Amino acid sequence: MTGKGRYTDRMVVLGLVCMLLVSVPLPAASKLVLDVDNPNLAKMPIAVPDFVSSQPGTLSGRDLARIVKNDLYLSGLFHIVEAVPPAASGPGGEPNFDGWSQTGVQALVLGTFSVRGEELVLEVRVYEVALKKLEVGKRFTGHIRDHRLMIHRFDDRIMKHLTGVDGCFCSRLAFVGDAQSREVFVMDYDGHGLRQATRTGAINLSPDWSPDGWSLIFTSYANRKPDLWGLDLRSMRMDPISARPGLNASGRYSPDGGAIAMSLTAKVSPKLFILTSQGHIIKRLTNGMGNDISPTWSPDGSAIAYVSDQPGTPQIYRIPVNGGQPTRLTFGSAYNTDPDWSPRGDLLAFTSRVNGRFQVCTMRADGTDLRVLTDKGSNQDPAWAPNGRMMAFTSDRDGKKLIYIMDVRGEIQVPVSPITGKSPAWSRNLE
Amino acid sequence: MSPRYLIQGALVLIALCILLSGCARKPIVRPDVPQPQMAAPYPPGMVGEQDLQVVQTNLKTLYFEFDKYTLTPESFAALQYDAEVLNRAPQLRVVAEGHCDERGTSEYNLALGERRARAVVEQLAALGVAPARLSTVSYGSELPADPAHNEQAWAKNRRVYLRVVR
Numbered sequence: 071m072t073g074k075g076r077y078t079d080r081m082v083v084l085g086l087v088c089m090l091l092v093s094v095p096l097p098a099a100s101k102l103v104l105d106v107d108n109p110n111l112a113k114m115p116i117a118v119p120d121f122v123s124s125q126p127g128t129l130s131g132r133d134l135a136r137i138v139k140n141d142l143y144l145s146g147l148f149h150i151v152e153a154v155p156p157a158a159s160g161p162g163g164e165p166n167f168d169g170w171s172q173t174g175v176q177a178l179v180l181g182t183f184s185v186r187g188e189e190l191v192l193e194v195r196v197y198e199v200a201l202k203k204l205e206v207g208k209r210f211t212g213h214i215r216d217h218r219l220m221i222h223r224f225d226d227r228i229m230k231h232l233t234g235v236d237g238c239f240c241s242r243l244a245f246v247g248d249a250q251s252r253e254v255f256v257m258d259y260d261g262h263g264l265r266q267a268t269r270t271g272a273i274n275l276s277p278d279w280s281p282d283g284w285s286l287i288f289t290s291y292a293n294r295k296p297d298l299w300g301l302d303l304r305s306m307r308m309d310p311i312s313a314r315p316g317l318n319a320s321g322r323y324s325p326d327g328g329a330i331a332m333s334l335t336a337k338v339s340p341k342l343f344i345l346t347s348q349g350h351i352i353k354r355l356t357n358g359m360g361n362d363i364s365p366t367w368s369p370d371g372s373a374i375a376y377v378s379d380q381p382g383t384p385q386i387y388r389i390p391v392n393g394g395q396p397t398r399l400t401f402g403s404a405y406n407t408d409p410d411w412s413p414r415g416d417l418l419a420f421t422s423r424v425n426g427r428f429q430v431c432t433m434r435a436d437g438t439d440l441r442v443l444t445d446k447g448s449n450q451d452p453a454w455a456p457n458g459r460m461m462a463f464t465s466d467r468d469g470k471k472l473i474y475i476m477d478v479r480g481e482i483q484v485p486v487s488p489i490t491g492k493s494p495a496w497s498r499n500l501e
Numbered sequence: 502m503s504p505r506y507l508i509q510g511a512l513v514l515i516a517l518c519i520l521l522s523g524c525a526r527k528p529i530v531r532p533d534v535p536q537p538q539m540a541a542p543y544p545p546g547m548v549g550e551q552d553l554q555v556v557q558t559n560l561k562t563l564y565f566e567f568d569k570y571t572l573t574p575e576s577f578a579a580l581q582y583d584a585e586v587l588n589r590a591p592q593l594r595v596v597a598e599g600h601c602d603e604r605g606t607s608e609y610n611l612a613l614g615e616r617r618a619r620a621v622v623e624q625l626a627a628l629g630v631a632p633a634r635l636s637t638v639s640y641g642s643e644l645p646a647d648p649a650h651n652e653q654a655w656a657k658n659r660r661v662y663l664r665v666v667r
Contacts, residue, residue: 363612
């Protein structure tokens with residue numbers, strides 16, 4: 071082979087390699103590298119113009135878009151851009167990508183819907199503006215009264231597709247009333263669809279969801295003492311789980327639903343025990359002279375974090391479920407309570423007394439990297455969302471106790487309960 | 502029926518009423534005043550509602566310092582008095598209701614209230630009240646005696662209230 075021929079071969083190979091590189095799809099410009107610890111996380115700019123319909127029935131395209139915008143905003147990962155939609159381009163009414171690009175949005179949600187009688191047909195599309203590409207397209211058909219759930223389901227898909235993070239928009243919150251009514255209430259995570267779940271006429275406290283989302287456990291004074299009760303949300307039947315003498319409090323389901331950790335009075339002090347979900351004691355978990363309460367399970371079920379005042383003030387400890395020594399996690403403040411273990415396993419949220427008031431904080435599961443997330447009023451009792459990206463908590467910053475939700479960094483904090491309430495619990499995401 | 506039996510029956514009834522009314526109005530003796538020997542405890546099954554109310558109003562509430570479940574000297578003295586009252590009414594059971602002020606968080610306050618109630622019943626047992634009569638109910642900070650948000654209210658709320666029941 072002559073020298074010139076070899077050079078030509080090399081060029082052809084180089085050319086082929088270059089073509090291959092160009093044709094491989096580049097990583098989507100909009101996919102975020104999600105790092106909760108990154109203080110410079112850039113939120114994705116997204117626009118959701120009002121949904122369009124020729125047969126809207128009783129629904130408003132503006133309200134439907136608002137549900138999408140609220141979900142994406144609350145996740146803390148999106149920046150909602152309110153822009154006048156540029157004129158549609160193309161014969162099929164395709165989005166005017168160049169026009170949208172000028173508004174700064176990276177992603178675009180366009181929805182159309184039609185109502186026929188009680189049936190709602192919803193079509194939603196998500197586009198990547200820079201790539202001029204349809205990312206997600208879905209059609210939902212359902213009863214018009216389920217329109218919120220249909221949109222929440224789609225928002226879970228948007229979230230997962232654009233960020234890699236599971237959405238939690240189809241989940242619900244349980245909490246107890248704080249004023250006239252101390253009953254247990256359930257609502258959508260965003261505060262809609264409030265339902266009263268108990269009619270005990272008594273004080274009720276500390277609800278916890280079963281992992282399958284079909285029942286609640288909570289402490290009730292229905293029998294004039296604090297007992298642990300279960301409520302089946304399908305039959306609305308309440309049954310006692312533990313009615314032992316003394317305290318039966320802060321019941322928490324294990325991640326697989328097979329066990330309940332809770333605080334029972336042992337001689338002189340409340341101590342932690344593990345029980346079956348039927349209420350039979352499996353074993354005692356904590357020893358020593360402290361008053362122990364508020365267990366929370368690690369997501370793999372191997373450890374429990376809890377509160378003990380053994381050192382003189384309430385502090386947070388962790389202990390292996392199978393036995394072993396407790397490890398103290400909190401040291402700074404003289405009062406640390408209400409731990410909740412993130413479903414991602416990385417963080418614990420808890421209440422800490424800071425300058426005389428209570429604030430919601432997070433720390434790593436080894437007690438390091440303490441962050442104070444709230445500062446207005448008094449805030450306590452955090453409960454993680456199932457995707458570990460949001461929390462519900464109680465705040466009195468408006469003068470009365472309300473349920474608030476916030477993203478994991480505490481950047482967005484909004485009230486969601488339409489009535490006074492405290493002690494929230496966050497259900498799994500319902501499909 | 503003959504009128505004579507009726508009159509006899511009425512006389513017996515009147516005599517009984519006078520006798521019983523005398524018993525019902527017997528006051529509870531306060532231990533710090535020297536008194537003659539107390540009457541025997543109530544016979545079984547004969548605790549009337551009025552007697553239960555009298556015992557209840559005579560029992561002192563025990564108060565606690567902030568974040569503490571140990572008995573202060575004042576509480577200890579009040580508890581000694583309560584033990585005397587309870588030992589004179591052995592047919593009555595006692596529920597020690599433990600409470601906290603609002604300045605803690607909800608679940609920990611349940612534990613603290615329970616611990617306070619346990620401290621009280623342990624001490625009552627040591628002072629001779631049969632343990633089988635004693636039980637505890639914690640209300641944490643859910644039922645303040647005084648809903649105000651100041652030191653006076655908080656001091657009134659950190660308490661164990663002894664409720665007598667049949």
